[in-house]
Amino acid sequence: MKCKAKRQFEGTVVTLKNGRNAASGTCPVCGTKVMRILGKADVAAS
Known part of the structure; x- marks a missing residue:
C-alpha cells in the first residue's frame, strides 16, 4: 500500500x-517507487 x-x-x-x-x-517507510520532477537548479545541485 x-x-x-x-x-x-x-x-x-x-x-x-x-x-x-x-x-x-x-x-x-513503505518501500514503493517514488518519482519527483526536478527543476534545472535541482539537477545542478545534485
Missing part, C-alpha cells in the same frame, strides 16, 4: 523520455 506522503528519499537522477530530469528512488 502506498503511503502517499511527501518524504525525503535517496534516489538517482534520471532523464524522462520528454527530456525532463527526475529523481527516482524508494520510499523509506
Whole structure:
C-alpha cells in the first residue's frame, strides 16, 4: 500500500523520455517507487 506522503528519499537522477530530469528512488517507510520532477537548479545541485 502506498503511503502517499511527501518524504525525503535517496534516489538517482534520471532523464524522462520528454527530456525532463527526475529523481527516482524508494520510499523509506513503505518501500514503493517514488518519482519527483526536478527543476534545472535541482539537477545542478545534485
